[in-house]
Amino acid sequence: MGRLPCCDKAGVKKGPWTPEEDIILVSYIQEHGPGNWRSVPTSTGLLRCSKSCRLRWTNYLRPGIKRGNFTEHEEKMIFHLQALLGNRWAAIASYLPERTDNDIKNYWNTHLKKKLRQQQTGLEGFYKVSRIPQSITKGQWERRLQTDIHMAKRALCEALSVDTPSPLLTQQDTKLGTVSKDPFHHASANTDNHLAVRSCETSSSTYASSAENIARLLKGWAKRSPVNQSSSSSPLSTLSAQTKSETRTTQENSFDNRSSIVAATGSSSSDAGFDSLFSFNSSTAHMFPTKSDSANGCYRLQDESKPSLETLNPLGVPLSLLEKWLLDDNCGVSAQAIDDHLMRDLSLDDDGDDHVEAASLLLQ
DNA sequence: AACTTAGACAACCGCGACGAT
DNA sequence: CATCGTCGCGGTTGTCTAAGT
Incomplete structure (x- = not known):
């Protein structure tokens, strides 16, 4: 008897991820931290299997990922x-x-x-x-x-x-040493926020959906973002805010490309929720709950998928x-x-x- | 301009490892 | 100790784009 598939074959979406799906996944992970992938599709409503969600996060959406030409x-x-x-x-x-x-x-x-x-x-x-x-x-x-x-x-x-x-x-x-022929790589060479760049640059492709859709999703997200409240209920957001000033330089490099997506979507760049969405950086990216810690609300400085360098x-x-x-x-x-x-x-x-x-x- | 080909990258699939029960 | 469920890894395939004809 073979192993049951990780998800139902029927009704599971395959193929390239859309910016909307990316945003949903990122916002969910920001709130709950990576892990427990099994519950991600059901919790987010994403029509993706858990493996696909995990892969998308680890290979693409995870903060601190450097893209572009290898040095x-x-x-x-x-x-x-x-x-x-x-x-x-x-x-x-x-x-x-x-x-x-x-x-x-x-x-x-x-x-x-x-x-x-x-x-x-x-x-x-x-x-x-x-x-x-x-x-x-x-x-x-x-x-x-x-x-x-x-x-x-x-x-x-x-x-x-x-x-x-x-x-x-x-x-x-x-x-x-030459620049990639792919225009995407020109832009992404200095950014970690692939999502934003891709959204802007592939506006004519089938990958990127309408800017209106993205804007709607972002606004919806910003409204329900805990950061908009006086005190964040998300430990991650708290930690993120705490380290914000310290890591501003990194943030500028990594996530200020959000301005790109904002420009594309017409969403206000001053949205606190939006700011929070992209408040990951190479430092705060490590602050996710481990399986054992998450229940206690404890977060440790350890990236889920990358071991500590030392x-x-x-x-x-x-x-x-x-x-x-x-x-x-x-x-x-x-x-x-x-x-x-x-x-x-x-x-x-x-x-x-x-x-x-x-x-x-x-x-x- | 249309078609073909090749390169690059994202995503999927199957399997093994590992922890929980 | 055995079984089950979940996760992570590596190989492979699919898709998109640019270059060539």
């Missing part, structure tokens, strides 16, 4: 982390807090994989030598792995040094340490400690040789 720094991080971790996109994304695993996965599949393949075609001779034979014993494999890790690490340091740019990154840097990542190495290791030209950062973590992690990985193989690519 060279990010590209290098992805290259090297993929070499070390394999296709564990969520793990890789934990090192790039502003990018979603979906984004990274897509970027890898459309850009970086191509680059890697180009490099591989020129490295067949190298592979004939470096490929680990099937008959190799486990002890030999582990020693080989350890050696490869050391070599890869050295290669990473060399590749990441400012003076010696990674050969993997040089060939198409020009292309990647908590242990999938390699078991603090991000700051690993990033320093990855990016420090001097390669002098606790190499042995990281080695231990890496060995522990990679030795448990079935396809570790593939990762090391990819990492070995960096040697050239």
Whole structure:
């Protein structure tokens, strides 16, 4: 007997999300926090399954998401982390807090994989030598792995040094450095508020619905927004307000694009409710109730989908340490400690040789 | 101008992990 | 310990847009 679908197939909407749906979802999550996705469709009236809601939030609407072209720094991080971790996109994304695993996965599949393949075609001779034979014993494999890790690490340091740019990154840097042909990406490169931009820029597309609809929804939302009341009933809103002055700079970068949607919809930018709707930022975004805390109204500074940067990542190495290791030209950062973590992690990985193989690519 | 193709990205699907009971 | 429900992840597909013919 198969598992029951997460939602009824009939009556569930699929395909691109509309701005109205986005707004409904965002306002609901602002009020209740992310989680308990099962109840989201029923509570909001959205004709979407819970998975779709969660995906939309984590990949698109969640505050702090950086969109637009990947920087060279990010590209290098992805290259090297993929070499070390394999296709564990969520793990890789934990090192790039502003990018979603979906984004990274897509970027890898459309850009970086191509680059890697180009490099591989020129490295067949190298592979004939470096490929680990099937008959190799486990002890030999582990020693080989350890050696490869050391070599890869050295290669990473060399590749990441400012003076010696990674050969993997040089060939198409020009292309990647150019602005996307998609006009959406021009605008979204400096904004976290995809919704607002998209609403404005795709006015002629089927994605964006009428400005009147959005304005109506926004006004309706603003009226029932708890922020409009003298004291907010939403702990999140309270926290958001408390941190507002401290995080104004970030907010300006992240959510002042709401003016775009306001301009498009004709809604007043002074709406407190509207302001609250977009009062998320990279700092307040972390303030959501956990499953256990929400009942008590307690919120902690921990993003629901992104672990704290200083908590242990999938390699078991603090991000700051690993990033320093990855990016420090001097390669002098606790190499042995990281080695231990890496060995522990990679030795448990079935396809570790593939990762090391990819990492070995960096040697050239 | 119409059609085709390729690239980019959003969204879906299936499966496994994990916690609750 | 077994079962069930929910969530998260990774692979894949679908859709949209721009470029090319």
